[in-house]
Amino acid sequence: MSERIQLAHGSGGKLSHDLVREVMLPAFANAALAEMHDGAKVTAGGARLAFTTDSYVVKPLFFAGGDIGKLAVCGTVNDLAMTGAVPLYLSAGFIIEEGFAIDDLRRIVVSMRRAADEAGVAIVTGDTKVVEKGAVDGLYINTAGVGVLLDGVDISPRRVRPGQDIILSGPIGDHAIAIMSERHGLTLPASVTSDCAPLAGLVKAILTAVPDGVAVLRDPTRGGIATTLNEIASQAQVGIFLDETAIPVRPAVQAVCEILGFDPLYLANEGKMLVFVEQVFTEQVLNIMNAHPYGREARVIGRVTAQPAGQVGLRTAIGGMRLLDMLVGDQLPRIC
Amino acid sequence: MSERIQLAHGSGGKLSHDLVREVMLPAFANAALAEMHDGAKVTAGGARLAFTTDSYVVKPLFFAGGDIGKLAVCGTVNDLAMTGAVPLYLSAGFIIEEGFAIDDLRRIVVSMRRAADEAGVAIVTGDTKVVEKGAVDGLYINTAGVGVLLDGVDISPRRVRPGQDIILSGPIGDHAIAIMSERHGLTLPASVTSDCAPLAGLVKAILTAVPDGVAVLRDPTRGGIATTLNEIASQAQVGIFLDETAIPVRPAVQAVCEILGFDPLYLANEGKMLVFVEQVFTEQVLNIMNAHPYGREARVIGRVTAQPAGQVGLRTAIGGMRLLDMLVGDQLPRIC
Known part of the structure; x- marks a missing residue:
């Protein structure tokens, strides 16, 4: 593997897989992660749950058919659904560049809420970090999601x-x-x-x-x-x-x-x-x-x-x- | 409120509260979020859970007593613990700058695993995005966490x-x-x-x-x-x-x-x-x-x-x- 991260390490393709297999998997090693699905299947308090996360760095932030907020909700909802779960709760972590227009942020969170309503999930917890101008390109959003696995379903x-x-x-x-x-x-x-x-x-x-x-x-x-x-x-x-x-x-x-x-x-x-x-x-x-x-x-x-x-x-x-x-x-x- | 995001909107202080109260809370409005604790208390599949997230943008990435990876695990583990929960599972979302040294990434994920082991949690799901040089300052990590609320405990x-x-x-x-x-x-x-x-x-x-x-x-x-x-x-x-x-x-x-x-x-x-x-x-x-x-x-x-x-x-x-x-x-x- 090359010694420095290349853009292709984030492509979702071959280099992404190599990075995960050679760096993340050996360090984090556990059965839920090893399944390598869109989300992890776990048990907590007797409930069978799905748990997943994605960060969204899409450029531009607004585009025909959506925006980073809608994407951040739908992407994580879909990862939960693909495990055979009913999505229930999302978290939202914002990393915002100093100087970002608050009106744009408003549009984005309203779009998140609209997508969450359609998907039947609630955004129940969040975090906001602000970094100095130039330390992030506008706005990145991370969402994580929790859902309940459907009874009798085993997607694998x-x-x-x-x-x-x-x-x-x-x-x-x-x-x-x-x-x-x-x-x-x-x-x-x-x-x-x-x-x-x-x-x-x-x-x-x-x-x-x-x-x-x-x-x-x-x-x-x-x-x-x-x-x-x-x-x-x-x-x-x-x-x-x-x-x-x-x-x-x-x-x-x-x-x-x-x-x-x-x-x-x-x-x-x-x-x-x-x-x-x-x-x-x-x-x-x-x-x-x-x-x-x-x-x-x-x-x-x-x-x-x-x-x-x-x-x-x-x-x-x-x-x-x-x-x-x-x-x-x-x-x-x-x-x- | 000022029309543009300032660094102080991410301080955790007064402007952070204003931003959350004026922008995020009205859009996402729900009971779990309104509690405004370090994490949300939710019910899923009959289990009483805590769910939380934080993004980590600390600078520098390595410092006396830790690094961004240890911080990303401990911070989210602690937010879960503060709700009265036993932390169980973490997600890890990496946003990495093109050109970042893979050896540094290795040190960081090993540090995350070590902190996770001490805290008794498993990192079960993740995501890696790579952005072009200058679109992020090195590496940011988001972790979200799920835990089970302790019986008979009501932290509020x-x-x-x-x-x-x-x-x-x-x-x-x-x-x-x-x-x-x-x-x-x-x-x-x-x-x-x-x-x-x-x-x-x-x-x-x-x-x-x-x-x-x-x-x-x-x-x-x-x-x-x-x-x-x-x-x-x-x-x-x-x-x-x-x-x-x-x-x-x-x-x-x-x-x-x-x-x-x-x-x-x-x-x-x-x-x-x-x-x-x-x-x-x-x-x-x-x-x-x-x-x-x-x-x-x-x-x-x-x-x-x-x-x-x-x-x-x-x-x-x-x-x-x-x-x-x-x-x-x-x-x-x-x-x-």
């Missing part, structure tokens, strides 16, 4: 098995392209805004109907669906085959990707999820998702196979096959 | 009543003066190092012995004991009288304060606590504290009175009386 990469279908909840890349276009002054069709949304309601609807038919849920944020699926293939030691023609990408997102050389499979999403489901439940889960505002465009994009263990293959639109690796490098720093 | 400013004694666990100002001297290259006696320490064991010993004799526990961090006691006097609408001669301050800390114009009553501590105890239990609690490494120098420094409601008075060493206000302005930015 261990349960991924050949034959399961992989459902994607909707088009990919919207968040990354929305941020990108704000940052570079590109004009996009109004249809392309960040997909930032709380998925807890959709997850609860699925898991209540099919408590033991879902092996894993994951929201493909940094690193995109290619990185998330590689993580699962590696953890479960299964193969994953994707059908490129089945993966929904909005035309405007595809167009920006072609111009700028991005691959949508590696772009961050903030309101999408992948569902690994036993085939016998696929239709039922799809019907539930399609009936929900955040799953209207859900569809099966691939399936789990026995081989090649630990790898993700893509059948391309022109009929070829290529292996998808994790994100290497960093397409878009500070995307969330 | 509502329970503060005239006649209760106020115990301080040891000398004040060590952390602030240790940071200060690192920052300015001052040479101090080896006895003055940060007091950064996890107080969960001490709290558990007290509350197990005297579950209903303690009204409030608080660790006087940013803003010092003067600010913390003002918060309690205001929340409980009681008077607080302190005896200056009873408040322990190390001679070297006192000397630096006199040279630089600091008042130790407003300096941050990271391993001290204030205990509001019914007088009938004072001796028992003092004995427990004095037998513990982090309470050896504990003593009664004042008492609760009916009047003047909401105010803190100090009987000075020369026999006068003065009112202590909350910290106004910011003596030492980025102290934690």
Whole structure:
């Protein structure tokens, strides 16, 4: 490993994994952390809980479809939901640059409250630090979240098995392209805004109907669906085959990707999820998702196979096959 | 309120309170937050939990008696302990500047693990963001924590009543003066190092012995004991009288304060606590504290009175009386 932190160590891709595996995991070593899911499953006072955290450093702070506050609530709510939990409580830690406009802070906390209301969570504790001009770029927010694991639900990469279908909840890349276009002054069709949304309601609807038919849920944020699926293939030691023609990408997102050389499979999403489901439940889960505002465009994009263990293959639109690796490098720093 | 964030909005003093009261509380409004304690008390899956968060932006990252990692673990452990909880789980969110030395990161996470082991908590979930050079000053860490509230214990400013004694666990100002001297290259006696320490064991010993004799526990961090006691006097609408001669301050800390114009009553501590105890239990609690490494120098420094409601008075060493206000302005930015 390089001796200094590079931007790619925060990409969510290969270098992020290396850093966590080589520095954090050996130091913190414990069973809950070793599961390496979006959140930890723990027991406290007899309750089965999920606990997770994320810091948000997105640039710019306001963008089409959301802002850092909405992102900070939805991101952590979604990490809890992906463990099979009902999110209940959030914390909010603000690190603010001296000179930051208080009106902007007001807009952001109001946006947090609105997202929290939609997600059914309360922001119950917080902290504010102010640092001198230049010691932070405007405002960063950390949220941590606590939820209660749904009874009878066991979401874990261990349960991924050949034959399961992989459902994607909707088009990919919207968040990354929305941020990108704000940052570079590109004009996009109004249809392309960040997909930032709380998925807890959709997850609860699925898991209540099919408590033991879902092996894993994951929201493909940094690193995109290619990185998330590689993580699962590696953890479960299964193969994953994707059908490129089945993966929904909005035309405007595809167009920006072609111009700028991005691959949508590696772009961050903030309101999408992948569902690994036993085939016998696929239709039922799809019907539930399609009936929900955040799953209207859900569809099966691939399936789990026995081989090649630990790898993700893509059948391309022109009929070829290529292996998808994790994100290497960093397409878009500070995307969330 | 000024229209832009000032450093003093992060001081833990008056402007911090104004910001929270005028911006965060109205937006997030809920009962758990309104309690305004070091952590929120919540119920999840039938369990009575404490939940809290803090971000750490201390400068420099390494100092006599600790580092940002130890601070990030102890600070959040202590906030949980002050609610009357046994801390169990921590999250860790890192925001790292591009170019940061990975060896320094290793030292910091090892230090976090060591502090977590001493406190009896596990770091079970985390997040790492990397921002470009200049977008953060080295490394900031957020920790959030979850604990289980001790049975039969109800720590709350509502329970503060005239006649209760106020115990301080040891000398004040060590952390602030240790940071200060690192920052300015001052040479101090080896006895003055940060007091950064996890107080969960001490709290558990007290509350197990005297579950209903303690009204409030608080660790006087940013803003010092003067600010913390003002918060309690205001929340409980009681008077607080302190005896200056009873408040322990190390001679070297006192000397630096006199040279630089600091008042130790407003300096941050990271391993001290204030205990509001019914007088009938004072001796028992003092004995427990004095037998513990982090309470050896504990003593009664004042008492609760009916009047003047909401105010803190100090009987000075020369026999006068003065009112202590909350910290106004910011003596030492980025102290934690």
